[in-house]
Amino acid sequence: MLDTVPRAKLTRRSWLGVCLAAPIAVAATGLPAPALARSKARGIERILSFHHQNTGESLKVVYKADGRLIPENLLRIDHLLRDWRNNEVKHIDPDLLDLLWDLQQKLEVEERITVLSGYRTPATNAMLRRRRRGAATNSFHMKGQAIDLRIAGRSTKQIRNAALALNRGGVGFYPSSGFVHVDTGAPRAWRGV
Incomplete structure (x- = not known):
């Protein structure tokens, strides 16, 4: 069966947006990046x-x-x-x-x-x-x-x-x-x- 879910096209502009959004997402958690990494390692x-x-x-x-x-x-x-x-x-x-x-x-x-x-x-x-x-x-x-x-x-x-x-x-x-x-x-x- 063919995959019928449309896929987003990854352009340079959209890739740049993802890269710039990552630090903002980390900042939104209120945790510094190392603390966020440690919190994910709790398991x-x-x-x-x-x-x-x-x-x-x-x-x-x-x-x-x-x-x-x-x-x-x-x-x-x-x-x-x-x-x-x-x-x-x-x-x-x-x-x-x-x-x-x-x-x-x-x-x-x-x-x-x-x-x-x-x-x-x-x-x-x-x-x-x-x-x-x-x-x-x-x-x-x-x-x-x-x-x-x-x-x-x-x-x-x-x-x-x-x-x-x-x-x-x-x-x-x-x-x-x-x-x-x-x-x-x-x-x-x-x-x-």
Whole structure:
């Protein structure tokens, strides 16, 4: 059967009109173009995969789907990122999880995140401060807002550069120790040992 629906003829003038109308359509939504793109991506499942270096535990989980956090999977992440020295669990900031997901997108990897340190109790943080320099007095680790990590297939320098490009929090670069710290505090950067 023949298609009987008339088709519009695309001329240079009509193509120019489409190209000029697109930014106006985006502006009409009230969202900047990147925000509009993110809102269309709400249907994406956000998956994070972890391996904790100190406990040997691994976890691959959908923490957000259709723009909504999945509470039972957040609890599983909280448990994996607990203070492994005393098994104390704290709620991990969902903004940190989004930062990790965005970091993986920026690095174009789906490799699991190797966790060196997630949540730390004040007692653990104080112990680390006594043992070595570098642990902050008011560490974001104690708030569930920081992670020290590695990602297979990417150097610490690549991870640090990608985290800096996101401009979404603190970025500590520890090349001698082979890890990067990211947190959801104010954007800032430092180099450790």
